[in-house]
Amino acid sequence: MQTKILLILLSMLLxxxxxxxxxxxxxxxxxxxxxxxxxxxxxxxxxxxLVTVLNPWKGAVGKYxxxxxxxxxxxxxxxxxxxRIETPVRSxxxxxxxxxxxxxxxxxxxxxxxxxxxxxxxNPNVLQRIAAGKPKKSGPDKV
Numbered sequence: 001m002q003t004k005i006l007l008i009l010l011s012m013l014l015x016x017x018x019x020x021x022x023x024x025x026x027x028x029x030x031x032x033x034x035x036x037x038x039x040x041x042x043x044x045x046x047x048x049x050l051v052t053v054l055n056p057w058k059g060a061v062g063k064y065x066x067x068x069x070x071x072x073x074x075x076x077x078x079x080x081x082x083x084r085i086e087t088p089v090r091s092x093x094x095x096x097x098x099x100x101x102x103x104x105x106x107x108x109x110x111x112x113x114x115x116x117x118x119x120x121x122x123n124p125n126v127l128q129r130i131a132a133g134k135p136k137k138s139g140p141d142k143v
Contacts, residue, residue: 047073050082093138100126114138 031044043050049068056064069075071086093114094100103109104125115121116139118130129135 045076048076049087050079093135095139097121097123116140 032042039053039055041052041054043052047070051066051068053064053066065082067075067079067082067084068087069084071088075084090111091113092103092111094103094112095116097120100112100115100121100123103112104123109125109129112126112129112135115135115137118137121127121130
């Protein structure tokens with residue numbers, strides 16, 4: 001469960017990081033500018049990024065890696081067992097109301113396809129989407 005939550009948070013982090021493009025027509029950003037976040041590394045390759053989370057939570061043993069693959073390109077060889085995420089990310093499931101405010105402010109609520117429980121949601125834009133049948137309940141707290 002912690003791995004799934006970590007994966008969702010990591011996807012959000014890397015989706016919303018400020019980036020710079022090498023040229024005006026380039027859809028693949030050069031590198032993310034990380035100002036405050038710590039505890040992870042990003043290795044930049046030709047059509048993918050390898051993200052390594054060094055200390056995902058207090059007391060965790062080991063590290064976690066994720067491949068962020070540019071949509072429409074073949075996955076790289078040699079990363080068996082490493083979770084793959086196509087970018088840009090088109091949809092998200094979140095388990096915390098905290099993330100809903102960020103999605104709303106960024107105008108990205110349409111990417112929200114799942115949420116753990118609707119019980120504590122007060123954001124009117126999210127409530128409107130719930131009334132329309134989007135997002136769906138996800139995770140262990142399907143209340």
